[in-house]
Amino acid sequence: MQEPDRNGCCQKKNTVSMHVKDRKPLHPRAGLAERRRGERRSQVLRALLYGSFRPRRRGPRRTDERTLSAVDWHHPQWLAVGMLIVIGSSTDALLTLVLVERGLAVEANPLMAPLIGHSALAFALVKVALTAGGVLLLTQLARIRAFGNIPVGFFLYLVLAIYGALIIYECRLLNLL
Secondary structure, eight states, rough: OOOTTTSEEEEOOOOOOOOOSSSSOTTTTTOOOOOOOOOGGGGGHHEEEHHHHOOSSSSSSSSTTGGGGGGGGGOOHHHHHHHHHHHHHHHHHHHHHHHHHSSSSSOOTTTTHHHHHOOHHHHHHHHHHHHHHHHHHHTTTTEEETTTTHHHHHHHHHHHHHHHHHHHHHOOOOOOO
């Protein structure tokens, strides 16, 4: 096939066809062995541990992003507050068991009252597990604003203050303070 060039002369156009084995790969790593050791999303525990010590997202990628997965690193203050809340819950469970055993108090929570009569261990485990679940949820939501303008992290501090007041009250009932 001949096509005219800039000068109007006809030249034969060379077409080159390459066999599949002669073609260069489009991607620089194409043709090399796969480096991954399997599906990375199937190793949940490894991913959680790896993400805990080497977090990538310390803030949302977009200014209006407010989803739970927007951040995979939380400030250490939330760990401290969460641990203090769980310790407060454990202390409250222990003091409640002592107060009920001595006849100085009754369990005010109607959902937990049947557990106290059934098993002290079940009562303590359920109380601490429910509190820890709530702390995890509030920690995950700590950067989001509730009711339009109140940061959810404020509620973590509020729960901590309530547990502090409750423990002081229970210690006074036991004449420990």
